[in-house]
Amino acid sequence: xxxxxxxxxxxxxxxxxxxxxxxxxxxxxxxxxxxxxxxxxxxxxxxxxxxxxxxxxxxxxxxxxxxxxxxxxxxxxxxxxxxxxxxxxxxxxxxxxxxxxxxxxxxxxxxxxxxxxxxxxxxxxxxxxxxxxxxxxxxxxxxxxxxxxxxxxxxxxxxxxxxxxxxxxxxxxxxxxxxxxxxxxxxxxxxxxxxxxxxxxxxxxxxxxxxxxxxxxxxxxxxxxxxxxxxxxxxxxxxxxxxxxxxxxxxxxxxxxxxxxxxxxxxxxxxxxxxxxxxxxxxxxxxxxxxxxxxxxxxxxxxxxxxxxxxxxxxxxxxxxxxxxxxxxxxxxxxxxxxxxxxxxxxxxxxxxxxxxxxxxxxxxxxxxxxxxxxxxxxxxxxxxxxxxxxxxxxxxxxxxxxxxxxxxxxxxxxxxxxxxxxxxxxxxxxxxxxxx
Ligand code: HAM
Numbered sequence: 001x002x003x004x005x006x007x008x009x010x011x012x013x014x015x016x017x018x019x020x021x022x023x024x025x026x027x028x029x030x031x032x033x034x035x036x037x038x039x040x041x042x043x044x045x046x047x048x049x050x051x052x053x054x055x056x057x058x059x060x061x062x063x064x065x066x067x068x069x070x071x072x073x074x075x076x077x078x079x080x081x082x083x084x085x086x087x088x089x090x091x092x093x094x095x096x097x098x099x100x101x102x103x104x105x106x107x108x109x110x111x112x113x114x115x116x117x118x119x120x121x122x123x124x125x126x127x128x129x130x131x132x133x134x135x136x137x138x139x140x141x142x143x144x145x146x147x148x149x150x151x152x153x154x155x156x157x158x159x160x161x162x163x164x165x166x167x168x169x170x171x172x173x174x175x176x177x178x179x180x181x182x183x184x185x186x187x188x189x190x191x192x193x194x195x196x197x198x199x200x201x202x203x204x205x206x207x208x209x210x211x212x213x214x215x216x217x218x219x220x221x222x223x224x225x226x227x228x229x230x231x232x233x234x235x236x237x238x239x240x241x242x243x244x245x246x247x248x249x250x251x252x253x254x255x256x257x258x259x260x261x262x263x264x265x266x267x268x269x270x271x272x273x274x275x276x277x278x279x280x281x282x283x284x285x286x287x288x289x290x291x292x293x294x295x296x297x298x299x300x301x302x303x304x305x306x307x308x309x310x311x312x313x314x315x316x317x318x319x320x321x322x323x324x325x326x327x328x329x330x331x332x333x334x335x336x337x338x339x340x341x342x343x344x345x346x347x348x349x350x351x352x353x354x355x356x357x358x359x360x361x362x363x364x365x366x367x368x369x370x371x372x373x374x375x376x377x378x379x380x381x382x383x384x385x386x387x388x389x390x391x392x393x394x395x396x397x398x399x400x401x402x403x404x405x406x407x408x409x410x411x412x413x414x415x416x417x418x419x420x421x422x423x424x425x426x427x428x429x430x431x432x433x434x435x436x437x
Contacts (some may be wrong), residue, residue: 012123131315
């Protein structure tokens with residue numbers, strides 16, 4: 001006997017059955033609605049990019065361990081996109097001079113990373129990317145991105161009990177490493193990467209990595225005290241422009257009334273090399289799901305990899321997997337019934353069937369979703385099919401209705417049956433639709 005093929009999707013990837021697709025569409029349309037309300041416009045880019053766009057400035061972990069890359073048939077090194085930021089930087093750099101800045105752009109791409117699948121981590125995910133390019137006043141762009149991040153979660157019904165946005169600034173860390181630890185610029189990125197891993201490793205492992213990077217006991221102690229201290233540190237170093245800047249952001253957000261959503265957290269670094277300013281991660285506060293939901297930051301140098309014009313940029317990526325976990329954890333996930341509201345049963349002679357098909361088309365032309373039966377033999381079965389599919393209204397044109405120019409409508413929720421002329425039916429359905437809204 002022939003072996004059957006597996007019906008499972010590829011490891012770490014998902015199928016979306018229709019009921020799951022309805023929730024996914026709700027998620028994506030909520031995202032679009034919120035970001036478009038801030039004036040963002042949608043763009044897209046190819047799934048496959050030249051590998052090199054990820055090599056210049058990216059996350060070491062992604063390039064060394066997670067990228068899906070291969071040689072195409074023309075021997076070009078290409079990669080399936082693990083993130084959207086290099087693609088959008090490429091697009092902006094390509095048409096920089098003709099684009100009217102600032103740009104507020106968003107996309108919801110499917111991204112691929114070769115990860116060990118676990119809760120919140122898969123090999124593919126969808127990621128809302130929101131980025132602002134070329135703002136005159138970078139401070140206002142940073143504020144807008146942070147407000148957008150908070151508003152997105154609020155639009156899904158979340159509040160300050162559910163999440164926190166943890167905020168820091170890359171230059172503050174650099175300044176700490178330079179001024180307080182006397183470390184040269186070459187060591188800033190590697191140490192940043194180690195701090196980024198801090199939550200995933202033990203304290204001993206963390207110290208060990210720092211030692212390997214050349215830090216002595218005293219330097220490690222200073223670094224620890226910086227990572228543990230809260231806003232007092234910023235106040236004491238307000239002469240540093242980065243610390244001053246972050247204090248200004250926090251004050252602005254306080255005046256906007258969203259300060260309860262924000263924590264200053266010096267341990268937030270983010271694992272990408274391209275960040276140059278604010279960096280943030282949004283965390284779930286639920287004890288069973290204390291994980292990062294999404295993150296982003298300012299990256300002013302990335303377009304410089306593609307052209308001599310550097311465009312300042314700030315944005316974030318919000319993944320569907322972590323968002324779904326978060327919404328489910330807090331009882332905010334939604335499921336939806338099918339959209340189809342009418343089931344056209346078929347019955348009797350071919351002439352009747354043609355007539356029923358015509359009526360179905362007329363109803364579709366009026367904007368109704370009509371599912372046509374594919375079973376013209378057994379009426380009882382057809383009612384059962386509509387019932388199991390949770391379609392509320394069944395239409396039948398039997399020979400009597402046909403002769404009288406009528407349609408029988410059965411409401412499966414109430415059991416009520418009525419006969420209408422086509423005009424009455426349209427009026428009835430429109431009225432019903434209005435009442436359902
Ligand atoms: P990222 O932190 O790598 O940033 O990803 C952003 C979010 O995408 C994560 O917080 C998580 O929600 C989701 N995500 C990432 N990898 C996975 C995975 N393997 N499985 C499930 N979800 C995942 C970036 O990608 C930056 N390019 C974001 C950005 C945009 N920065 C500025 N603009």
